[in-house]
Amino acid sequence: MSDKNDHILEEVSNAEYKYGFYTDIEMDQAPPGLTEDTIRFISAKKNEPDFMLAFRLKAFRHWKTLKEPDWAHVEYPPINYQDLIYYSAPRKRPKYDSLDEVDPELLETFEKLGIPLDEQKMLAGVAVDAVMDSVSVGSTFKKTLAEHGVIFCSFSEALQKYPDLIKKYMGSVVPYTDNFFAALNSAVFSDGSFAYIPKGVRCPLELSTYFRINAANTGQFERTLIVAEEGSYVSYMEGCTAPIRDENQLHAAIVEIIAHKDAEVKYATVQNWWPGDKEGKGGVYNFVTKRGICKGENAKISWTQVETGSAITWKYPSLILQGDNSVGEFYSVAVTNNKQQADTGTKMIHLGKNTRSTIISKGISGGQSNNSYRGLVKTSRKAENARNFSQCDSLLLGDQCGAHTFPYIDVGNRSSIVEHEATTSKISEDQLFYCLQRGIDMEGAIGLIVNGYAKDVLSKLPMEFAVEAQKLLSISLEGSVG
Template identity: 70%
Template structure:
């Protein structure tokens, strides 16, 4: 490292995670620990029907017999599941329909996050569901969505208002037997969003959920379910942040999507959970199961993710291509700095005929971080003429970080066509000199190069979020250049 870089590094590493504040909101938090009683408490607190409680308990009992996965390229101390509080809620009560009813402190929390709920509603025409710790605190734009019979509410509310829909789909795409963290989530999930787009409806606005972990010593276990009926379309975005803490906090979410005939779901994530400090202390453990089912013919599910946060990321948004002619897409930028570790990728399971999938993964590693792409392309015998295209690029900054690619292919159908390309590159000194010679600082040159590198993925985000994601990539790099 040159002297000037060392200087830059020193200056910049003092910069902070901008969302690291903690809000002083009156909260109800249950004592730490996990047992059937904890689950009964959560279920009772949420006034849930018996079937849901029983489902939670089955998941819990199943989980007790499971082992935490160990195949991922992630190193972290054992998680003490008894040392987590499984329910935290602002005291101010039930879900609100308008911002006027919102606790001013909660609202200011979102304002400080740069998520001006009000403004966003007005200008962008985005409907927002805001989840603070375990509960959804506000869902905006309900009336406008109701005109089109679109349902967008918290999953707790949906359990009461639309029990048949929830019961029909919950746990069918990601069953609680799927994996360790999905089982845990099924047992203790507290809130999340529910979306139902009726047949023939194109959702008139972007739907968006912001998740925020605020309370100390808690985990966040949200669950999202999106149903896109025949000939419908929805674009959904989630964003997430958490306060800076020395402790590691667990986030184990489940997202289930289902698309019927010609239905389409576009799901975008900008994940910015607190990544820990530069010595690797603190940060969110992000163990997430996301899966979409292209149930209908010619249906389409597209995942776009920009992952910059979390100390540990374990996440493989997948698509099961069951309907003939269905399409699955995965566009990902995963950036790790300092001591962050990410093991992320996708699974594309081809079952129907003429199904197509496309994977574009861009890993960016800096500092002493480890960044792995892990992807499975499985083409079953039934999937005649299935096609997959995968492109996995890694960009390394400095020589203390690692980038790894683990592609898996299981092809059982001779007419399938599968293409895979992978590259690994560094930001060469020549490129940086070219940019600085034109007047850019090293830092903005790197931000520009990284954004250019990630552009193919960022272009798939809804416009206003693409702008946000670009800034986020640049901010996250600060202090890890070198």
């Protein structure tokens, strides 16, 4: 089984090269390297307002004073930031005319994941016919959203149309001074998404399908900003279960969420970037800063993530619970196989009174991978009666993989209650044999056991994605038990 899996992955990885993205893609790109000129070039290309350029330059100047962090439990060769290309215009022409030209093995992977045909085309870079194309799907969505006053568009578009909103909120949760990768993103971000839910509006759509169709090529420095005004609600889904092969090795995104009084934001993500070959070569480095703030009373934000891809994941979706009675949740499944490394977790910063947070983290490691949970729960002096419950479980699928837990707890007052539970278990021969004896093969058995293990988190995903995520977990772990 593992051979077959490797084969599929290999095919997927070779697909872009085999069909030659050097030849028929229009590349409107900046020369490699990073200087103030590069940043001016990007900003000019995108026709940005002055405040944006000023922000980028400030971020860049600050970034130059920073050192790349080395505290995470991951290892990788040094990145030469002057070798990277920081601007590359999106592709205009489709790569293929029909699905017949796409690598059948890639299509098989899509089949396994149960991705609808039209989305398969989008993901593989095939021209989509006029009747069922994404533009029409997209415009239907847009119309429904507009009727409710919801803004949902690309970051670039938002900069042109809603500069005041961007100016007000961008960097308010993750300032450019936050960390090395956040500063880099703030200087050179390519594009991303902006969502704005007006006061009292319950967003009529799950902001998911639309996003997926449109997000196949958002580039390596994404920026997402979600603002939920008082009493509003939105469920936002980012990412893609299909394996995305990308020529950019370094991905440093920023996501900022602002929830005002009584607002609720549910943010779910499925991340399946190319993890590299069996030796971990060529995989994506995913260094992301995600943070939300519950600004007003009774605000609620939840993060749900399923992480299966990337050679290295460095990601801590965090929440600042500022408003009294606000609620934060973090549900995570992180899977690592082969030589993948993941250092992921969350930070819950309790500032307001009676704030509550829940953390459920399920790490699953196979092959020779390393999977770490790193989390901080902090209650400030004023956060009276703050409560946190954390559960961090690790499941090992072999004897060459590693699972680590780094919980940090910082309690600033006497009335807070912080609970932390952790378990480590191993998939047992008995469990596998029990499944085999019922006619379920090894691959199916691992899929079943792992999905059962991750159920508490998967059940938090929007329905359609939960099904795909289940399949994804099984596929990611093919050949993981020796």
